[in-house]
Amino acid sequence: MERSKKIVLVSHCILNQNTVVNPLARAKGAYVDIVTELMKKGIGIHQLPCPEYRYLGLKRDPMTKEQYETEAFRSLNKNISKDAVNIVKEYINSGYDVIGIVGINESPTCSINGEKGIFMEELLQALEKEDIKLKLIDVPSDYYDGVQGESFIKIFSDFIK
Ligand code: SF4
Numbered sequence: 001m002e003r004s005k006k007i008v009l010v011s012h013c014i015l016n017q018n019t020v021v022n023p024l025a026r027a028k029g030a031y032v033d034i035v036t037e038l039m040k041k042g043i044g045i046h047q048l049p050c051p052e053y054r055y056l057g058l059k060r061d062p063m064t065k066e067q068y069e070t071e072a073f074r075s076l077n078k079n080i081s082k083d084a085v086n087i088v089k090e091y092i093n094s095g096y097d098v099i100g101i102v103g104i105n106e107s108p109t110c111s112i113n114g115e116k117g118i119f120m121e122e123l124l125q126a127l128e129k130e131d132i133k134l135k136l137i138d139v140p141s142d143y144y145d146g147v148q149g150e151s152f153i154k155i156f157s158d159f160i161k
Helices: 032-040 051-056 071-093 118-129 147-159
Strands: 006-010 044-047 097-104 135-139
Touching: 006 071, 032 147, 051 071, 071 097, 071 118, 097 118, 097 147, 135 147
Parallel strands: 006 044, 006 097, 097 135
Antiparallel strands: none
16 A cells, blocks of 8 residues: 655654653543544654653653753753654655654643743754754643644644645
8 A cells, every 4th residue: 555655753642641740641542633633644653752751750740841951851852852863864865754743732841832841952953953844733731632622633634734
């Protein structure tokens, strides 16, 4: 079967809310409505690693960006970003359309809009160094599947057109 050759990079917890810090999970597993939009359009989903999970595991407490601002966490995010950029480059060099990155608004790690999270700061810098510009969008902090998320799904559907 012909591939769509379209890929989107998503923050880990869009597909797996089980890594989200207690008690902030907003779905049992994936954000079904967001994933459904991608599946309907035949877009491949590249799940980025969850930096907070890798750093502190599942028993971590909610923390601010300032609290995460350590050399070790920066360095972890730089490494994850380097790996992600290599993956993006391989797609682009092979003629794929890397549509963009989906972050999580207001996350100290994965927020793109407003104050950037530490991972997104590192990832966007690493992409810029390679002269790669991708479209960017965040899942809003009040997003839930269903009626509450309908307006975002419309915006998201345009984003992945
Ligand atoms: S660090 Fe990023 S991927 Fe992990 S739970 Fe937080 S927002 Fe989601």
